[in-house]
Amino acid sequence: MTSSRDDHSSTPSSEADSLRDLLAHAQTGHEAGLRSLVHELHGDLGSSLTALNMHLVLLAQKLPPDPAIVDRVEKMKALVLAISESNRRIQLGLRPDKLEVFGLKVALQEAADDFQQRHGVACRVSLPDEDLSCAAETELALFRMVEEALKNIALHAGASQAQIILDDAEGAIQVTVRDDGRGIEAKEIEGAHTHGLRMMRERALSLGGSVRVGRRREGGTIVTVSMPCAANATRA
Numbered sequence: 281m282t283s284s285r286d287d288h289s290s291t292p293s294s295e296a297d298s299l300r301d302l303l304a305h306a307q308t309g310h311e312a313g314l315r316s317l318v319h320e321l322h323g324d325l326g327s328s329l330t331a332l333n334m335h336l337v338l339l340a341q342k343l344p345p346d347p348a349i350v351d352r353v354e355k356m357k358a359l360v361l362a363i364s365e366s367n368r369r370i371q372l373g374l375r376p377d378k379l380e381v382f383g384l385k386v387a388l389q390e391a392a393d394d395f396q397q398r399h400g401v402a403c404r405v406s407l408p409d410e411d412l413s414c415a416a417e418t419e420l421a422l423f424r425m426v427e428e429a430l431k432n433i434a435l436h437a438g439a440s441q442a443q444i445i446l447d448d449a450e451g452a453i454q455v456t457v458r459d460d461g462r463g464i465e466a467k468e469i470e471g472a473h474t475h476g477l478r479m480m481r482e483r484a485l486s487l488g489g490s491v492r493v494g495r496r497r498e499g500g501t502i503v504t505v506s507m508p509c510a511a512n513a514t515r516a
């Protein structure tokens with residue numbers, strides 16, 4: 281009978297595989313947990329805020345037209361509006377609705393627009409004409425990896441321009457994120473003490489894909505994620 285110790289030493293890659301499976305499972309569970317939490321929170325808070333706003337409008341109609349009171353009511357209405365807006369933003373940040381409802385192309389375009397607005401770095405998006413349809417977990421993983429690559433550009437690149445390119449090929453999908461910044465160093469690519477790029481690699485591997493990171497000859501950094509997309513199909 282083979283001892284479990286022998287089993288482990290004779291198949292080192294199986295350990296890495298099961299860790300990878302565990303990571304994929306944890307990520308999927310984490311995202312699913314967040315989704316239901318945010319969904320619940322958003323619904324509860326949203327309906328309470330709508331009711332509060334209604335009460336406020338009715339109350340304002342009954343109050344004497346004293347300028348100080350009118351001013352106070354307007355401030356309260358503005359506060360309710362601000363809380364509703366924060367609630368909406370939190371929900372959008374944690375749960376990429378656009379991805380679920382409209383798919384990867386629309387979600388990437390929105391992420392690029394948001395990145396450009398927030399960081400002042402021009403961000404172009406090149407998309408294939410046809411619609412894509414990969415497994416939901418592949419699309420979510422790709423979206424999260426693009427988010428990490430954009431975050432890295434904002435934090436580390438000092439770039440003035442970025443670009444996201446989505447390509448689909450027979451049975452595969454590829455996303456490239458590149459910038460014209462300072463360019464990543466070789467030692468940073470394998471960085472043992474940071475998590476963003478490592479998580480990207482592990483996430484891609486767990487779904488049978490891969491990530492390449494490098495410096496561009498013309499300056500800047502390029503990150504390419506390739507994923508199998510068995511369900512790749514053109515929607516009418």
Ligand SMILES: Nc1ncnc2c1ncn2[C@@H]1O[C@H](COP(=O)(O)OP(=O)(O)OP(=O)(O)O)[C@@H](O)[C@H]1O
Binds near residue numbers: 436459464476477501
């Ligand atoms: N687009 C980029 N341009 C220049 N340097 C980059 C770029 N992306 C990453 N880097 C460098 O590579 C390092 C590793 O990136 P990584 O995403 O793994 O870690 P991080 O962003 O520092 O931290 P975190 O674990 O929060 O993601 C960064 O610290 C940065 O020095």
Ligand SMILES: [Mg+2]
Binds near residue numbers: 431432
């Ligand atoms: Mg990072």
